[in-house]
Each structure stands twice: as C-alpha cells, then as structure tokens.
Amino acid sequence: ASDWSLSSVHLASNWSLSSVYLASNWSFSSVYLASNWRLSSVYLASNWSLSSVHLASNWSLSSVYLASNWSLYSVHLTSNWSASSVHLASNWSLSSVRLASNWSLSSVHLASNWSLSSVHLASNWSL
Numbered sequence: 001a002s003d004w005s006l007s008s009v010h011l012a013s014n015w016s017l018s019s020v021y022l023a024s025n026w027s028f029s030s031v032y033l034a035s036n037w038r039l040s041s042v043y044l045a046s047n048w049s050l051s052s053v054h055l056a057s058n059w060s061l062s063s064v065y066l067a068s069n070w071s072l073y074s075v076h077l078t079s080n081w082s083a084s085s086v087h088l089a090s091n092w093s094l095s096s097v098r099l100a101s102n103w104s105l106s107s108v109h110l111a112s113n114w115s116l117s118s119v120h121l122a123s124n125w126s127l
Contacts, residue, residue, distance in 0.1 A: 011037060022048055033059060044070055055081060066092055077103060088114055099125055 006028035013034040019041045027049045035056045041063045048066070051073045061083045068089045078100045087109045098120040105127050 008032070013037070019043070024048070030054070035059075041065070046070070052076070057081075063087070068092070074098070079103075085109070090114070096120070101125075 004023065004026045008029055009031045011031075011033045014036045015034070016038045017040070020039065021043045022045060024045045025047045026045070028051075030052045031050070032054045033056060035058050037055070037059045039061050042061070043065045044067060046067045046069050048070045049072070052075070053072070054076045055078060057078050057080050059077070059081045063084055064086045066086075066088045069091045070089070071092075072094045074095055075097045077098065079102050081099070081103045083105045085107045086105065088111060090111045091113045092111070093115045094117070096118045097116070099122060101122045102124045103121070104125070108127070
C-alpha cells in the first residue's frame with residue numbers, strides 16, 4: 001500500500017517473480033539482482049522512487065508499466081539483459097543507464113514530460 005519504504009533488496013541466483021504491484025509513495029534505496037533472475041511484470045503507481053538497480057547476467061523482464069511522477073537515479077545492467085516492453089507515463093525521469101553487452105529491448109512507449117540524462121551502451125545493444 002501507500003507510504004511503503006525499503007532500504008535494499010539482495011536477490012540471489014535463480015530467482016523468479018510473476019508480478020509486482022506497487023502503490024503510491026513507494027520508495028527503496030537499491031536492488032541487487034544476481035544471475036538468472038526473472039520477473040514477468042511490474043506495475044508502479046504514482047510517486048514511486050528508486051535510487052539504483054544493479055542487475056547481473058541473464059536477467060529478463062517481460063513488461064514494465066510506470067505511472068506518473070516516477071523517478072529512478074541509476075541502472076547498471078550487465079550482459080544478456082532483456083526486456084520486452086516498457087510503458088512510461090507522464091513526468092518520468094531517469095538520470096543514467098549503463099548497459100553492458102548483449103542488451104535488448106523490444107519496445108518503449110513514452111508519454112509526455114519524459115526525460116533521460118545519459119545512456120552508456122556497450123556492444124550488441126538493440127532497441
């Protein structure tokens with residue numbers, strides 16, 4: 001529910017989750033995901049924030065739905081990372097993305113007032 005906070009999440013290898021539904025005013029500082037991590041879908045309501053995400057190899061995500069006023073400070077993605085689709089509503093911001101080799105994303109749907117400060121892409125990246 002609303003006004004939920006968590007300082008950090010550390011997930012080991014071979015971790016799976018079918019869906020995540022986050023209500024408004026939800027925040028946590030960091031997420032560390034080890035190899036072979038899978039998530040089918042993420043639904044994020046308004047006023048959601050995350051400081052950093054560290055994703056190891058062989059990470060997959062089927063879809064992300066982000067509501068308004070969503071912010072993310074940084075994303076660090078290692079090799080063999082994939083996401084099928086991202087749907088971003090208005091007033092969405094991301095400060096930086098660092099993507100290693102063999103990263104792919106099938107589609108991105110961006111609404112109004114979307115900003116991205118920087119993207120660092122290694123080899124074999126596709127969108």
